Amino acid sequence: MILDLDIGNTLSKWRLKDADSSEIRSRGAVWTREQWKPGADIPDLDVVEAVRISSVARAAVLEQTVSLLHRSVPQVHVARSTPEALGVVNGYVEPHRLGVDRWMGVLAGYQLAGGCCAVDCGSAITVDFVLPGGRHLGGYILPGLRLMKESLKLGTRNVAIDPDSEAEELLLPGTRTVEAVNHGIYLAAVSAVNRIYSEVCDREGVALPMLLTGGDARVVARGVQSPHAVWPDMVYGGLEACFPLTAAERNGRMSGAPRVPAPAGLEKIRAGLAFSMLL
Numbered sequence: 379m380i381l382d383l384d385i386g387n388t389l390s391k392w393r394l395k396d397a398d399s400s401e402i403r404s405r406g407a408v409w410t411r412e413q414w415k416p417g418a419d420i421p422d423l424d425v426v427e428a429v430r431i432s433s434v435a436r437a438a439v440l441e442q443t444v445s446l447l448h449r450s451v452p453q454v455h456v457a458r459s460t461p462e463a464l465g466v467v468n469g470y471v472e473p474h475r476l477g478v479d480r481w482m483g484v485l486a487g488y489q490l491a492g493g494c495c496a497v498d499c500g501s502a503i504t505v506d507f508v509l510p511g512g513r514h515l516g517g518y519i520l521p522g523l524r525l526m527k528e529s530l531k532l533g534t535r536n537v538a539i540d541p542d543s544e545a546e547e548l549l550l551p552g553t554r555t556v557e558a559v560n561h562g563i564y565l566a567a568v569s570a571v572n573r574i575y576s577e578v579c580d581r582e583g584v585a586l587p588m589l590l591t592g593g594d595a596r597v598v599a600r601g602v603q604s605p606h607a608v609w610p611d612m613v614y615g616g617l618e619a620c621f622p623l624t625a626a627e628r629n630g631r632m633s634g635a636p637r638v639p640a641p642a643g644l645e646k647i648r649a650g651l652a653f654s655m656l657l
């Protein structure tokens with residue numbers, strides 16, 4: 379079995395992948411601030427022959443996790459943000475400072491769709507761009523839905539946005555505090571993603587496919603106007619592309635990769651942008 383680990387600021391997500399069949403056998407998540415200890419919701423390490431890790435947590439968390447894993451797993455691969463990988467040139471002035479989760483998302487997106495816009499809706503919302511030739515432009519970081527809500531301190535932090543609500547409903551004026559907050563932050567997030575996407579496509583003169591991942595991807599995607607695909611395993615896809623271990627991975631296949639719809643035409647994107655600037 380292969381253990382893939384995505385250690386975020388809040389949640390550490392894992393999945394177990396069968397090295398022979400490429401099937402995903404199980405998944406889970408644990409709080410990043412809590413230590414990995416047997417008994418918690420963590421996978422059985424006895425069956426694991428290799429681990430691949432993307433971590434944006436404090437260095438100490440990664441060190442502890444790696445040393446714990448090394449006791450029972452022969453192969454431990456830790457992803458890093460590099461100046462260049464798999465045909466993509468990192469756009470950061472200091473490439474190693476780009477969050478490795480963003481780098482994994484960009485590499486997976488590029489491998490799947492070529493030039494693209496990669497959006498991660500987690501504790502933070504990040505929007506990254508890579509052009510068809512492989513030049514990563516850098517991106518945008520804004521607070522995620524939960525962080526925005528917590529920062530308001532209106533006693534609404536425990537009432538999450540229902541991920542099944544319709545976007546239309548979430549865009550109406552709220553008539554209670556919790557609704558006003560949920561609709562406000564939702565509008566902030568989707569407006570930002572829509573605007574950022576159109577601005578960058580307009581500026582670069584190219585309509586890019588859009589991919590979304592992260593805990594809030596589904597609900598944010600419902601407010602995104604441009605054609606897009608949600609790919610919950612996008613960060614894992616980057617790990618598969620960087621450290622291919624199975625036959626399928628060596629052939630460039632990434633688990634759970636969605637069909638990516640063609641983007642809207644550049645003229646349509648530009649018209650939408652011009653319209654939103656009139657408002």
Ligand SMILES: Nc1ncnc2c1ncn2[C@@H]1O[C@H](COP(=O)(O)OP(=O)(O)OP(=O)(O)O)[C@@H](O)[C@H]1O
Binds near residue numbers: 434591
């Ligand atoms: N039990 C939960 N705990 C925390 N967040 C949750 C939970 N369930 C859903 N969420 C939503 O998922 C989002 C976090 O998504 P995700 O798991 O992608 O975070 P993350 O990418 O791990 O963030 P980070 O990488 O910074 O830890 C939160 O903004 C929140 O709205």
Ligand SMILES: CC(C)(CO)[C@@H](O)C(=O)NCCC(=O)O
Binds near residue numbers: 480500502
């Ligand atoms: C932005 C987050 C928190 C998103 O998980 C992560 O990618 C990170 O810690 N990045 C480092 C800062 C940067 O990417 O510029």
Ligand SMILES: [K+]
Binds near residue numbers: 386479592
């Ligand atoms: K993340």
